[in-house]
Amino acid sequence: MRVLRSAIDVRAWRAHARRVGLVPTMGALHAGHASLVDRAVAECDAALASIFVNPAQFAPHEDFASYPRREADDLALLEAHGCAAAFVPAVEEMYPPGDATRVHPGPVAEPLEGAARPGHFVGVATVVTKLFAIATPDVAFFGQKDFQQLRVLQTIARDLRIGVRVVGCPTVRDPDGLALSSRNAYLSADERTGALALSRGLFRARDRWAAGERDPERLRAAVRAEIAPPAALEYVSAADPVTLRELDAPSARAVVSLAARVGSTRLIDNVLLGMGVSELT
Ligand code: PAF
Numbered sequence: 001m002r003v004l005r006s007a008i009d010v011r012a013w014r015a016h017a018r019r020v021g022l023v024p025t026m027g028a029l030h031a032g033h034a035s036l037v038d039r040a041v042a043e044c045d046a047a048l049a050s051i052f053v054n055p056a057q058f059a060p061h062e063d064f065a066s067y068p069r070r071e072a073d074d075l076a077l078l079e080a081h082g083c084a085a086a087f088v089p090a091v092e093e094m095y096p097p098g099d100a101t102r103v104h105p106g107p108v109a110e111p112l113e114g115a116a117r118p119g120h121f122v123g124v125a126t127v128v129t130k131l132f133a134i135a136t137p138d139v140a141f142f143g144q145k146d147f148q149q150l151r152v153l154q155t156i157a158r159d160l161r162i163g164v165r166v167v168g169c170p171t172v173r174d175p176d177g178l179a180l181s182s183r184n185a186y187l188s189a190d191e192r193t194g195a196l197a198l199s200r201g202l203f204r205a206r207d208r209w210a211a212g213e214r215d216p217e218r219l220r221a222a223v224r225a226e227i228a229p230p231a232a233l234e235y236v237s238a239a240d241p242v243t244l245r246e247l248d249a250p251s252a253r254a255v256v257s258l259a260a261r262v263g264s265t266r267l268i269d270n271v272l273l274g275m276g277v278s279e280l281t
Helices: 007-014 031-043 071-080 120-135 147-159 182-186 189-210 216-224
Strands: 002-004 020-025 046-051 085-087 139-143 165-169 231-239 254-262 265-273
Touching: 002 007, 007 046, 007 085, 007 120, 020 031, 020 120, 031 046, 031 071, 031 139, 031 165, 046 071, 046 120, 071 085, 085 120, 120 139, 120 147, 139 147, 147 165, 147 254, 182 265, 189 216, 189 231, 189 254, 189 265, 216 231, 216 254
Parallel strands: 002 085, 020 046, 020 139, 046 085, 139 165
Antiparallel strands: 231 254, 254 265
16 A cells, blocks of 8 residues: 655556545544445545544644544554555645635535534535545545535535545444444543433434434434433434435435534534435435
8 A cells, every 4th residue: 555645646646546536534543434445445446545634624622632643553454445545644735834725615514513613614625625636536435424524525526516426425333323433532431331322312313213203303302312411412403414404394304413522522423314325416
């Protein structure tokens, strides 16, 4: 596996690769990331993963400094899963001196995480647009767990006519239901047990949906009923999966999502109802 540190190196590598699948990551890789790499390997001629903890998507009070960084382990995982190359740039490579251009996504970035984390999606959209410009992949793979991020990036690729197919892949969970996240590493054993309330709540909403419930407020209530200390709910949402507008009437499709704090760790998760993540483009 090639380890590439500069945009110039990526372009030189890309010139010899045919259909490229990109998996953008911030490292601290787990089985969820591995599943994205597996998709890229299976569906493309060459898989390229990026590892870059993007300062622009963290607010000053957030966990940029403490975000787990495990480059050697990450490279080993990527190689074991058949990645052809890894792009591991320094901050100055992605944000050269004088850098001032930012990509501002539209309304799909406004509610939920966009409201809770002002500026977050500008940072995500900017860095992923740079990655698309550097690597010119044919396809890019993102996890459903960051559902709004997926929709923001699909919308940007469409609106800016970037020519990259942005594919959503199902959330990978531990056997007890906890959605895999690099931030799970922050949880103590008790907090991890408490964090299971999040997936329990979402699965309860999913069960209600399977039993025919379509009222968005009852779906939100099903989630709320499961959340108890040490988990503290920040929001629960039942929204349209395409626009992310909050539902106020029964709908044939919904994304039920939440953000919660467990101790000092902020976690997000969701379930998609009435459609599959691969149907979103
Ligand atoms: O989901 C992530 O890890 C990040 O938000 C991404 C897409 C790699 C952009 O920094």
